[in-house]
Amino acid sequence: ETGVTQTPRHLVMGMTNKKSLKCEQHLGHNAMYWYKQSAKKPLELMFVYNFKEQTENNSVPSRFSPECPNSSHLFLHLHTLQPEDSALYLCASSGTRRQETQYFGPGTRLLVL
Amino acid sequence: AQKITQTQPGMFVQEKEAVTLDCTYDTSDPSYGLFWYKQPSSGEMIFLIYQGSYDQQNATEGRYSLNFQKARKSANLVISASQLGDSAMYFCAMREGPSGTYKYIFGTGTRLKVLA
Numbered sequence: 001e002t003g004v005t006q007t008p009r010h011l012v013m014g015m016t017n018k019k020s021l022k023c024e025q026h027l028g029h030n031a032m033y034w035y036k037q038s039a040k041k042p043l044e045l046m047f048v049y050n051f052k053e054q055t056e057n058n059s060v061p062s063r064f065s066p067e068c069p070n071s072s073h074l075f076l077h078l079h080t081l082q083p084e085d086s087a088l089y090l091c092a093s094s095g096t097r098r099q100e101t102q103y104f105g106p107g108t109r110l111l112v113l
Numbered sequence: 114a115q116k117i118t119q120t121q122p123g124m125f126v127q128e129k130e131a132v133t134l135d136c137t138y139d140t141s142d143p144s145y146g147l148f149w150y151k152q153p154s155s156g157e158m159i160f161l162i163y164q165g166s167y168d169q170q171n172a173t174e175g176r177y178s179l180n181f182q183k184a185r186k187s188a189n190l191v192i193s194a195s196q197l198g199d200s201a202m203y204f205c206a207m208r209e210g211p212s213g214t215y216k217y218i219f220g221t222g223t224r225l226k227v228l229a
Binding site for chain 1: 117148150155156157158159160163204214215216217218219220221222
């Protein structure tokens with residue numbers, strides 16, 4: 001089984017819908033991350049959780065709501081999104097040793113109509 | 114100011130030749146890590162290679178090597194013997210900050226196209 005999984009892989013939603021993205025890691029990591037990747041923009045860090053506690057919120061609009069019930073699972077709840085929120089949303093996890101890299105999931109391609 | 118700079122938006126390389134992708138960084142943290150990732154069109158970010166700020170030797174992983182020049186704050190990726198499957202976006206990233214509050218900062222990426 002791959003280290004970091006994300007569901008769904010593709011999502012189309014209207015601006016009034018409520019949906020959730022799910023991320024699960026099987027690597028025993030204690031840190032999990034949400035990133036947004038839009039065309040022609042650097043990867044944007046959205047949220048960071050360390051040991052289930054949120055340690056970073058990078059000025060993300062409140063229509064994005066993260067949830068981390070345990071160190072293996074991370075959710076991103078979406079509501080009343082805008083078309084400019086259409087992007088690839090990537091989840092990642094990492095350990096706490098300095099040389100450890102982040103491991104990424106396959107991403108969810110989101111289209112907001 | 115950009116903390117990670119990749120100045121090559123796109124690169125072409127002939128199959129079986131070597132190619133260098135440039136990356137410069139900016140940090141005042143004495144302890145940091147540098148990473149390179151590959152992102153194929155499928156979207157998944159694949160870890161390639163890591164270099165720690167205190168590492169004395171340049172990192173190597175198979176056909177990938179990292180040309181780390183600390184004084185110049187550069188961490189260029191060298192891909193030897195390019196293959197068609199190497200065509201992808203390549204991102205340089207830096208991790209800084211103390212353990213438990215790590216921040217990862219990514220560059221804008223370089224799109225590499227390997228020609229047959």
